[in-house]
Amino acid sequence: MDRSGRIFAILLVLGVVLQSAVATTYVVGDSFGWAVPNNSSTYSDWVSGKTFMVGDILTFNFVTDEHDVLEVTKESYEGCKSTNNISSLITTGPANVNLSSTGEHYYICTVGRHCQNSQKLSLNVSASSTSSPSPSSGPTSQTTPPPPSSSGSFVFANVFVSVLSIVLCILV
Ligand SMILES: *[C@@H]1O[C@H](CO)[C@@H](O)[C@H](O)[C@H]1NC(C)=O
Ligand SMILES: *[C@@H]1O[C@H](CO)[C@@H](O)[C@H](O)[C@H]1NC(C)=O
Ligand SMILES: *[C@@H]1O[C@H](CO)[C@@H](O)[C@H](O)[C@H]1NC(C)=O
Ligand SMILES: *[C@@H]1O[C@H](CO)[C@@H](O)[C@H](O)[C@H]1NC(C)=O
Ligand SMILES: *[C@@H]1O[C@H](CO)[C@@H](O)[C@H](O)[C@H]1NC(C)=O
Ligand SMILES: [Cu+2]
Helix, strand or coil, rough: CCCHHHHHHHHHHHHHHHHHCCEEECCCCHHHHHCCCCCCHHHHHHHHCCCCCCCEEEECCCECECCCEEEHHHHHHHCCCCEEEECCCCCCCEEEEEECCCCCCCCECCCCCCCCCEEEEEEEEEECCCCCCCCCCCCCCCCCCCCCCHHHHHHHHHHHHHHHHHHHHHHH
């Protein structure tokens, strides 16, 4: 491997390492958004294959007053009940929700029978690779959110490294 190849390889590895520290924003349901689906597996299909980390953000895309978002316990999720809420009701869309603790998180829409009609989302959050693992939160306990990560500077660093690698490959 020649010199520029080596430099490129090093920078590529650096970029991948930095990338893994960047918080991810997920748009719930992708282009379908947060609405009553025509299929009971729409949101479980959406979750499947994704790995959610502490620090990641969920964007619930919905029109204000048509839907809402409430984080509840597993029991309330299964029974579509608004009791035992873990968050306060989010009524303004689109809404960002921070995944600030590990473990299972359950979200429902409390409008009409939307939840009964499968407008509900459950997912499992893993400890982020860059922070020390925090204990899984039970239904009534909530772990303190980790200190704000410097994801902005990580994004910048990653862009910087990518640009640098391209420039070096042209010049070297
Ligand atoms: C169900 O919804 C999906 C979007 O999630 C859409 O692509 C599909 O055409 C719909 N199917 C029916 C039968 O309405
Ligand atoms: C619901 O989605 C699943 C998985 O994508 C699919 O196998 C099934 O046929 C769908 N059912 C309906 C009624 O569209
Ligand atoms: C549950 O909902 C009520 C009413 O919206 C709110 O006052 C309360 O703070 C919520 N509980 C939590 C833990 O957010
Ligand atoms: C979510 O986290 C971001 C930074 O990661 C912060 O700016 C924002 O205020 C947080 N939002 C909530 C609702 O905690
Ligand atoms: C969530 O993750 C934890 C730890 O990785 C695991 O023990 C638990 O079974 C998972 N829950 C679900 C519903 O997959
Ligand atoms: Cu709804």
